[in-house]
Amino acid sequence: MTERPAAEREPGSYRDPSGFVFRRDGVLYRQINASFADDWAAFESSGLHQALVREGLLIADAPASLELAPEPGAVAVIQPDEIGFVSHPFEWSFSQLKDAALLTLRAQSLAAEHGMTLRDASAYNVQFSDGKAILIDTLSFERAAGDQPWKPYRQFCENFLAPLALMAHRDGRLGQLLRTWIDGVPLDLASELLPRSTRYFAPGLAAHIHLHARAQRQHAGSSGPDGAPSGTSRAVTMSEGRRLALLDHLRRTVEGLHLPAHGTVWADYADQTSYSKAGTASKESIVKHMLKAIASDGGRRAWDVGANTGRYSRIAADAGFWVLALDIDWAAVERHYLTLRSSGETRVTPLLADIAEPSPAIGWENTERASLIDRANADVVIALALVHHLAIGRNVPLPMISRLMARLSPNLIVEWIPKDDPMVQRLLAAREDIFADYSPEAFLAAFHTDFEILEEAPIEDSGRVLFRMRRHQ
Amino acid sequence: MHLVFAYIDPGAGSLVIQAIIAGLVSIPFFFRNAIRSTIGRFRHKPTDGASAATGRSAPDEKGAASTDSE
Numbered sequence: 001m002t003e004r005p006a007a008e009r010e011p012g013s014y015r016d017p018s019g020f021v022f023r024r025d026g027v028l029y030r031q032i033n034a035s036f037a038d039d040w041a042a043f044e045s046s047g048l049h050q051a052l053v054r055e056g057l058l059i060a061d062a063p064a065s066l067e068l069a070p071e072p073g074a075v076a077v078i079q080p081d082e083i084g085f086v087s088h089p090f091e092w093s094f095s096q097l098k099d100a101a102l103l104t105l106r107a108q109s110l111a112a113e114h115g116m117t118l119r120d121a122s123a124y125n126v127q128f129s130d131g132k133a134i135l136i137d138t139l140s141f142e143r144a145a146g147d148q149p150w151k152p153y154r155q156f157c158e159n160f161l162a163p164l165a166l167m168a169h170r171d172g173r174l175g176q177l178l179r180t181w182i183d184g185v186p187l188d189l190a191s192e193l194l195p196r197s198t199r200y201f202a203p204g205l206a207a208h209i210h211l212h213a214r215a216q217r218q219h220a221g222s223s224g225p226d227g228a229p230s231g232t233s234r235a236v237t238m239s240e241g242r243r244l245a246l247l248d249h250l251r252r253t254v255e256g257l258h259l260p261a262h263g264t265v266w267a268d269y270a271d272q273t274s275y276s277k278a279g280t281a282s283k284e285s286i287v288k289h290m291l292k293a294i295a296s297d298g299g300r301r302a303w304d305v306g307a308n309t310g311r312y313s314r315i316a317a318d319a320g321f322w323v324l325a326l327d328i329d330w331a332a333v334e335r336h337y338l339t340l341r342s343s344g345e346t347r348v349t350p351l352l353a354d355i356a357e358p359s360p361a362i363g364w365e366n367t368e369r370a371s372l373i374d375r376a377n378a379d380v381v382i383a384l385a386l387v388h389h390l391a392i393g394r395n396v397p398l399p400m401i402s403r404l405m406a407r408l409s410p411n412l413i414v415e416w417i418p419k420d421d422p423m424v425q426r427l428l429a430a431r432e433d434i435f436a437d438y439s440p441e442a443f444l445a446a447f448h449t450d451f452e453i454l455e456e457a458p459i460e461d462s463g464r465v466l467f468r469m470r471r472h473q
Numbered sequence: 474m475h476l477v478f479a480y481i482d483p484g485a486g487s488l489v490i491q492a493i494i495a496g497l498v499s500i501p502f503f504f505r506n507a508i509r510s511t512i513g514r515f516r517h518k519p520t521d522g523a524s525a526a527t528g529r530s531a532p533d534e535k536g537a538a539s540t541d542s543e
Contacts, residue, residue, distance in 0.1 A: 245502035
């Protein structure tokens with residue numbers, strides 16, 4: 001064997017025979033196989049590769065030594081830029097998924113201008129980096145054959161259009177269907193769940209979801225050896241003009257989808273906390289001070305857990321952190337994303353996640369898409385106004401909350417909210433108080449097990465206290 | 474006759490229906506583009522001086538052109 005560090009293939013990179021992603025010594029690479037050599041050459045020579053990267057549609061990459069290829073048959077190895085955090089489509093809000101869909105269509109249109117086409121349209125090919133959606137699969141493009149239909153049409157409808165339509169026309173929480181269906185929402189299910197009115201009064205959805213589902217049912221079974229769908233005498237062909245018209249129609253359909261304008265309990269939450277002005281100012285300045293201490297220790301990535309619409313995520317970003325802002329409520333994440341997008345803030349990535357029931361590992365062998373906890377990469381977790389929701393709202397014992405925080409990150413900024421606080425009282429309003437252990441003493445005892453407490457700062461004008469802690473070595 | 478080579482399953486029904494939908498939507502698509510390019514030609518008419526004075530017509534045309542290509 002050689003002295004090179006062993007290569008480890010990324011578990012999610014197995015479907016496409018034209019290449020795969022691997023790590024060597026922690027560095028991410030992509031091998032391109034001989035079977036894809038002609039398309040790869042065309043991707044380069046057509047200028048599409050450079051154009052996509054220049055427009056910020058595709059992750060940048062650098063050529064790497066062919067010797068790094070872990071498997072025989074490589075024609076090239078590239079080193080793509082790393083994404084700060086790999087998220088899954090069911091962790092995105094409506095507008096994040098919509099932006100990912102429009103990015104995919106824009107990339108297809110640019111590809112068409114260069115005589116190329118997308119060969120897949122999985123939502124997993126999109127990630128959020130520097131505040132915007134970007135394609136990460138450099139091998140998604142092939143030469144366009146003049147009269148072929150758009151191959152990823154079905155995948156696009158299942159991965160993007162169906163969940164977006166369900167969120168817009170039924171309920172914003174239905175993006176969670178992507179958690180069960182890793183390859184996209186089955187169109188017959190989407191057709192079943194969408195309101196009847198979308199069959200008649202939403203032409204885009206009538207065509208691309210309802211009729212599409214019906215056609216799938218009719219042609220279920222086989223396609224002939226010549227590639228002709230059963231029931232037809234010849235293979236489907238489509239002129240370039242019609243392909244453009246189809247993609248234009250898909251784009252219009254996606255652009256026409258909007259969430260109904262109503263908030264949820266959470267999205268309005270930031271506006272109605274129990275803090276006085278002095279209390280808010282005090283909390284902000286303490287958090288800022290604690291973050292600076294962690295930043296000066298070399299901390300760079302922060303997870304703001306229970307971020308709501310991101311007030312403290314922005315403070316963390318200003319303190320020099322790259323921030324992942326997690327929240328359980330889709331409307332809060334949506335609002336946060338829209339605020340960031342319009343303000344041009346690129347250092348914060350909002351995601352939908354329930355820390356009490358984190359995203360599981362899904363897909364092949366339960367390794368294809370990693371769980372939220374396996375993706376933990378924070379230098380600090382910011383847990384403001386969170387502990388009472390877990391301890392009282394979800395019945396999680398304090399020592400278990402401490403243990404989770406210690407698994408997520410070596411540093412912790414956590415807020416203690418006493419039982420007589422109005423927000424805790426609100427949680428207890430309609431239920432029996434079975435939380436005799438919810439006390440400052442029990443809180444400190446629990447967190448002492450996993451953390452060293454470095455700072456303790458009471459928030460003015462309230463009974464709340466902020467702590468900065470460091471995980472025991 | 475063509476084989477549809479793809480590592481993903483494009484789906485027999487999906488291929489058929491997209492051809493039908495594409496046929497239908499191509500009619501308004503080309504109609505719209507024809508109107509746009511006609512308008513575009515008319516907008517080109519004013520002299521450079523005029524469009525520089527309003528400062529608007531040039532970027533508008535650019536926007537329309539880039540929408541066309543999508």
